[in-house]
Amino acid sequence: ASTADGDRYELVQREVDAEILPGFATRLWTYDGVFPGPTIESRRGRHTTVLHRNELPVPTVVHLHGGRTPAASDGYPTDLVLPDGWNGHGGHSMADDRAAVANLQREYGFPLDQRAAMLWYHDHRMDFTAPAIWRGLAGIHFVRDDVEDALGLPAGDRELPLMIADRAFDADGQLAYPSVDPTLTGEHGVTEPYLAGVLGDVVLVNGAPWPVHEVDTGLYRLRILNGSNARHYELEALADDGRALPLVQIGSDQGLLAAPVRHRSVPIAPAERYDLLIDFGDLPVGAEVRLANRLGTGRTADVMQFRVVRAGERTPIPETLADDLPEWDRSAAAVVRDLAFRAGRMDDGRHGWLIDGLPFDPARPDVTARLGDIEVWRLVADVHHPIHLHLVGFRILSRGGAEPLPHDAGLKDTVALRPGESAEIITRFDGYRGRYLFHCHNAEHEDMGMMANLEIV
Ligand code: C2O
Ligand code: CU
Numbered sequence: 001a002s003t004a005d006g007d008r009y010e011l012v013q014r015e016v017d018a019e020i021l022p023g024f025a026t027r028l029w030t031y032d033g034v035f036p037g038p039t040i041e042s043r044r045g046r047h048t049t050v051l052h053r054n055e056l057p058v059p060t061v062v063h064l065h066g067g068r069t070p071a072a073s074d075g076y077p078t079d080l081v082l083p084d085g086w087n088g089h090g091g092h093s094m095a096d097d098r099a100a101v102a103n104l105q106r107e108y109g110f111p112l113d114q115r116a117a118m119l120w121y122h123d124h125r126m127d128f129t130a131p132a133i134w135r136g137l138a139g140i141h142f143v144r145d146d147v148e149d150a151l152g153l154p155a156g157d158r159e160l161p162l163m164i165a166d167r168a169f170d171a172d173g174q175l176a177y178p179s180v181d182p183t184l185t186g187e188h189g190v191t192e193p194y195l196a197g198v199l200g201d202v203v204l205v206n207g208a209p210w211p212v213h214e215v216d217t218g219l220y221r222l223r224i225l226n227g228s229n230a231r232h233y234e235l236e237a238l239a240d241d242g243r244a245l246p247l248v249q250i251g252s253d254q255g256l257l258a259a260p261v262r263h264r265s266v267p268i269a270p271a272e273r274y275d276l277l278i279d280f281g282d283l284p285v286g287a288e289v290r291l292a293n294r295l296g297t298g299r300t301a302d303v304m305q306f307r308v309v310r311a312g313e314r315t316p317i318p319e320t321l322a323d324d325l326p327e328w329d330r331s332a333a334a335v336v337r338d339l340a341f342r343a344g345r346m347d348d349g350r351h352g353w354l355i356d357g358l359p360f361d362p363a364r365p366d367v368t369a370r371l372g373d374i375e376v377w378r379l380v381a382d383v384h385h386p387i388h389l390h391l392v393g394f395r396i397l398s399r400g401g402a403e404p405l406p407h408d409a410g411l412k413d414t415v416a417l418r419p420g421e422s423a424e425i426i427t428r429f430d431g432y433r434g435r436y437l438f439h440c441h442n443a444e445h446e447d448m449g450m451m452a453n454l455e456i457v
């Protein structure tokens, strides 16, 4: 519904059986019966309200990733929407029960006073975010604005939102979580299961395995989200004549770049977004282009395919894009913080993923920042950790002590730290006061403690 005050959506979180693998009915947890959830379109500065009703068997929390959202609607991990009849069983504490009395629904309000960007909404319940996203609780939310409109970028059926997410299935076609191989412990040499995160062997794009999409010989805008729990991809577009088509990056997590950046391939970590232009114009009708994953092996080396089915009109790629990117100078920083993202032993002796040696505790203040302050954060990682800040976008100042990489351009909300790497980011904490978060967006790492409070005062 749309009124003078804004737009309003009502989404019912419910279970459905959907055919993802041919001939199988897979039980999903969905926003409104579909996976990915319904795509929401908002205009910059136009208030969007989303009423979420919980008909799932578990408590939920909704977070709009990349949104500059007042804390009450940001989806703090203990701000639960309880399902009908939830009585606190299943490992729930008494305190949670008292705090959230039978609230079967919750209204989230989004001012969206921010640049045009591809945001996404997903579950954020404490300790259970990864399995909830895995079962289907994720959707795309676009913010549009005049800056973007003025560029005349490919639109309509030439703008393709692509949520890439790997999943594993059991012999009955049900989602397997944790997935296929419990020994996938990755780089760290640690033997506890799933420490590296949960990987699947089926690559879904918008909920379909390895889809084929028909295109014409025109320019297309790919809005790519890595909605995977833990899988990293390096995407390239390989035509059947052996050529790699250039991927022209025009935007990042938080909207348009200043100018396009041409890549042969782009790395994309969980939660990151890429706004890419791809030109099928040099290909003959009948050509096929594989969107491939250089980091995959076997079936995970493929993502999807484009098939050129007709001639289309040529549109030029703009030479310049947005001039509203914030530039913050290091010398203006009120605070410089060092934060370490590493595995470690928790009090009970188990391995956890920790920030500065500590697992997430909703009761402990971690970082307190003043509204309006510019800060530099120096982040260091042991293995791959895509680090995400709520509320703000940031710029990447350096990586591994050197210049940022070409794909680090623009305004980000997630920075993919590579093994052993450090990075510096700079941001200004504007927007709202209140309790927010920063965390690793490997969803299993997040559930295993790699999250901390960000209090804006
Ligand atoms: Cu995509 Cu704290 O989230
Ligand atoms: Cu977020």
Ligand code: CU
Residues within 6 Å of the ligand: 353, 384, 385, 386, 440, 441, 442, 445, 446, 450
């Ligand atoms: Cu991590």
